[in-house]
Amino acid sequence: MMRQFPANPDLTVEEFELNMGPQHPSTHGVLRLVLTMDGERVVRCKPVVGYLHRSIEKMAENRTYTQVIPVTDRLDYCTSMTSNYVYVMAVEDLADITVPPRAEYIRVIMSELNRIASHLLWYGTFALEVGATTPFIYGFRDREKVLDLFESTCGARLLYNYLRIGGVSRDLPEDFCERMLAFLDEWEPLIREYEDLLDENPIFYNRTKKVGFLSAEKALAYGVSGPNLRASGMARDVRREHPYAVYPELEFDVPVRTEGDVFARYRIRMEELRQSARILRQCAEKLPGGPYLEPQPLRMVLPEGETYVHLESPRGDIGCYLVSQGTDKPYRCKFRTPSFCHIAVFQHLVRDCLIPDIMAICASFDVVLPETDR
């Protein structure tokens, strides 16, 4: 689009297209943003995804129900436990399997630890996008301790493959609860340190306040969920609305803010860190003994039927729509992932803002591409 200056008709101004990604030091994963810029301002933004498409849903159709679980790990590798959990929950729902209470508690403990790990990763990368390098190291250093806990349980740091249909694959180590409580005692005061680095900083305030405002109506229309929706004023958390596992017995708050800007999304996730710590302490107290797995046949055959289950991942509302036609393999397994909708929102949000704002907005939404592309 060309513009001419009325005072000087020989001078024309054109918009130009800037391509950000898929290889870029900052976009979270292989996301490509095609920006139409007018100088430093963005006029239009078109996200292009599909660079990480691994046909997970097609793979799921060719594997038995248990063989799909490691594939779901790769669905959102920052929160691998939650991805496992949503699939396993769908299968258990269709097959009408009851999970022993110890396994339910273990699953909740793992989900919440995963939430902490994912939010710490988000904190590091978010601060890095805004330009502060030190919080990155702080976030990752503490995430290492959580990953150590995971490693002692299931042997893996990132892709756990820990949940099984009917329970979990192995029991928690004997000293797990002590180590987890020691970690929480040491780490919870450090959240204050993370906030100190960023919260009162006027540079950070200017970069994040009133930037990337998302209204509640637009958020619902785009399918935004999780902390991003709660930052726009809607107090919805799957753990409260449709509680699963042992969440009805646990006490925790759901932080909500109404500003809908980058700062609100940041504050909500920091609060969620504290709430996760609270849930973990309650779980450690209430953890029952007993079996950790309801053994299932190696090749399960599920009755015909369909179901949709969803749960609260650190990014939002992750769901699994499972169709079974009475065989030992899923007929259709569709994963509804939060980042898919969040990236679609960028077209609406990233308009009339500068490039640094794009980075701040993208980082505040906590999108991961493997989840989007599947």
Next chain:
Amino acid sequence: MSPDEFLPILQARFPQVEFRLDPLNPQALFMSASGVPEVFGWLRDAPEAAMQYLEFSTAVDSPPDCLCVVYSLYSYTHRHRLALKVDLPRHAPTIPTLSHLWENADWNEREIYDLFGVFFSGHEDLRRLMMPEDWEGHPLRKDYSHPNLTPRPD
């Protein structure tokens, strides 16, 4: 409200559209393709339904005859969910778009077009989302074949 409560209301409002319960999925209703924009518009705007949230939309391929497009709607005010399934003929699946009702539907429909080949009439920018633009074929169909696809040893 559960789907069997929705059923009589919808049948009364939209007599030209066929609805029936889904025996395999207690959360779903089958409907015919003719009334798609009106029904979904009503579901979004009517106060007793208030489905402002399109959770997901996808398709299920059932050769040889039909390809079923599934929409799952959720209401935050009433906390109820309704899944609507539309059976389409496999050789020429076409359905009107819902992107003017929920912006979420935009990318969902592009993905279904990409992976299943369903054409959404009225969609502004229907092109492939996951696969490269010049890809031939629709990968999630059951009869899709590609030289790189090797069967797994059982």
Next chain:
Amino acid sequence: MEPIFEQFVRDLTGGFQVPFWAPMLVSLGLVLAFIALNAMFMIWLERKICGRIQRRMGPMLTGPKAWARFSMWTGGWFQTPCDSVKLLLKEDIIPAQVDRFGFMLAPVLVFMAALAVYVPLPISSTSYAQSAPIVVAVADLDIGLLYVVAITTLTILAILTAGWASNNKYSLLGGMRAGVQILSYEIPMLFALMGPMVLAGSLSLGDLVLVQHAGLFGVPLLGWFLVPSFLGAVVYLICAVAETNRPPFDMPEAEQELVAGFSTEYTAMRFAMFYLAEFSNTFVVCMIFTAVFLGGWTLPGFIPPSSLNLGFFSLPYFDLLAGMAIFFAKAYAVVLLLMWIRWTFPRLRPDHLMTFGWKFLLPLSFVNLLVCIVLAAIQQIYFGGNPG
């Protein structure tokens, strides 16, 4: 430089008369060597400080293992020489579509500016007891302050050339941002430096330091221009960080947004030029800050003897060496402050940067100038003017 150098050679060789071009070459050699060694040291220091702030140790694996085991601060000193050698050995790639002349000119320009700005910077002086101490600088120009500000403006040309010639939208954006940022922060910097100029009544950097040694209102402790011109010092420090493209003002090179900004297309030695120039400029602004606001090579009330008697031998040129030690200690303290700021703050957005520079720092620097004028007038009227 000439008087000191000639005196040194005469003392050493007993009366040898140096040719007129010798001091120039010697100064050039010393400055180049200093730039290189200082850059290596500063990069190592930066990485260690960064590590300590981030609760880790920084480079530890290169260099003798025993040194690393001894302490965090002695380990990994060999890292920077290794990195420099690696940078030198890299393949020099000139992309096909660039503007060759501009592409090759930009690193040269930026290094020229970095080198030329060392000329009037004084690091020490001799013979305090005499009425006219000889200042140790490459050349203690009468217009030293003006010269320094003028030369640092050359960097804008270099960056704009680099951004344009690289034929890359990211580089262009980076170059434009850098140009606008440096231009905007030059002006408050100039006004901030005018305060001390008025207080001292001279543009020569050597004179500024000597006036600070004499003290304000007859009190040596208040002499450092940090005290009367405090606002100016703060404004100067902020502008200096912005001039050298250091975080939090590193918009032009923001890695998260523009890959490497204007230096995206540069590799090997050409990139090393930009990198070296950036670290050199950082140290130069710290040196200027020390000379103008922190009293340079002097300590209030302390006059070092011209040779130190250690019993068994006497150390000549002691006043010179003591002055240099004090100067570098202060300069590196300021460097540490800049590094601390870098690793703590997030980055400023371009429009915030502009607002901050034009609407906040510029008025502050005017206020500072007024305060300094008033103080200089009081000094002139009631305390009999300033020496020098």
